[in-house]
Amino acid sequence: MPNMTAKLLCSALAVTFATEAAATEWNVSVWGSRRAFTEHIHKLADLVAEKTGGEFTMNISYGGLSKNTENLDGISIGAFEMAQFCAGYHPDKNRAITVLELPFLGVNTLEEEVAVSHAVYDHPAVAEEMAQWNAKMLMTSPMPQYNLVGTGEPRDELAEFDGMRVRATGGLGEAFRAVGGVPTSVTSSEAYQAMESGVVDTVAFAQHAHLSFGTINTATWWTANLNPGTVNCPVVVNIDAYESLTDAEREALDSSIDEAIAFYLENYGELLKQWDTVLAEKNVQKVMIADEELARFQDIAGKPIHDEWITSMSAQGLPAQELYELVVGTLKTARASN
Known part of the structure; x- marks a missing residue:
């Protein structure tokens, strides 16, 4: 009988160890604090855990794993399994997706931003470039058009942008440079201090970031309709980690993306509805730029910068014209379907 008991105990322990070994735990590197910009990551984690009965979980870390500008590097060496980054932080590492950061592309809604981003992410040139960093595109983090505070x-x-020191990255920075501005790429976490100390005169952010990083708290005005473009911030996974998932885990992850994005869009939509109330509460003036000024800005910083990007990226061996036309075509299709 003792021998039988020992065998049963060993069997139970073996099952326990096997169960523990089968569990998958991913570390996810983001930055700042939990906000509208990261809600789809939390939703994705919830859905994946639910679909796998808690066997596939994600630990989401806000700055504890890496600096935001080094998340792609962390993915490349397998320091963590998932991360969010913005293309403008290191455009030389993710050249192909910088097409999505060109100014004045004409993207008007978050839904349109999702459509054009995912179309570009699915292009072979993007997959090839990301593979150099052992990264696989998972989903976008759609943001509305940036505006200044x-x-x-x-x-x-x-004329008042001439000499203006502005926190703006990527194509947005180039747009302001084209009209005499002086862009600086301080990180989002440093933007408030840069503005308060006078290192920059203005900060270009989407609404959630002006709230989350406090720039709205020191501002006296906000441009409601400048809308020069936005920043593209993908969520990526380490290729080795992705390929190591079981079929069931991979299916749980892939099948949750659309629902996570839908949750993000609904949540961000609520923030946009409340924005005028936020401005009133913080006594921030809502500034409307005249149509003729907007048209001049677009003439100077729109097509000329697009053409320059196509020429530059083509010279580097990227299918730049194809990527640009993919954005334009996807935008037309998205609008037609609406």
Whole structure:
């Protein structure tokens, strides 16, 4: 009988160890604090855990694993399994997706941003470039058009952008440079301090970031309709980690993306509805740029920068014209379906 008991105990322990070994736990590197920009990651984690009965879980870390500008590097060496980054932080590492950060692409809604982003992410040139960093594109983090906050007298004419020190990355930075601005790429976490200390005159962010990083708290005005473009921030996974998943785990992850994005869109939509209330509460003036000023800005910083990007990226061996036309075509299709 003792021998039988020992055998049963060993069998039970073996099952326990096998169960523990089968569990998959991913570390996810993001930054700042939990906000509208990261809600789809939390939703994805919830869905995956639910679909796998808790056998596949994600630990989401806000700055504890890596700096935001080094998340792609962390993915490349397998320091963590999933991460979020923004293309403008290191455009030389993710050249193909910088097409999505070109100014004045004409993307008007978050749904359109999702459509064009995922179309570009699915392009072979993007997959090939990301594979150099052992990264696989998973989903976008769609953001509305960026707008400026600043202090003092509102800058509502292009002439007032001349010499303006602006926190803006990627194509947005180039747009402001084209009209005489002086872009700086301080990280989002540093933007408030840069604005408060006078290192920058203005900060270009989407609404959630002006809230999350506090720039709205020191601002006296906000441009409601400048809308020069946005930043593209993918969520990627380490290829080795992705391929190591079981079929059931991979299916749970892949099948949860659309629902996670839908949750993000609904949540961000609520924030946008409340934005005017936020401005009123913080006594921030809503500035409308005149149509003729917007048209001038687009003429200077739109097509010329697009053409320059196509020429530059083509010279580097990327199918730049194809990627650009993919964005334009996807945008047309998305609007037609609406």
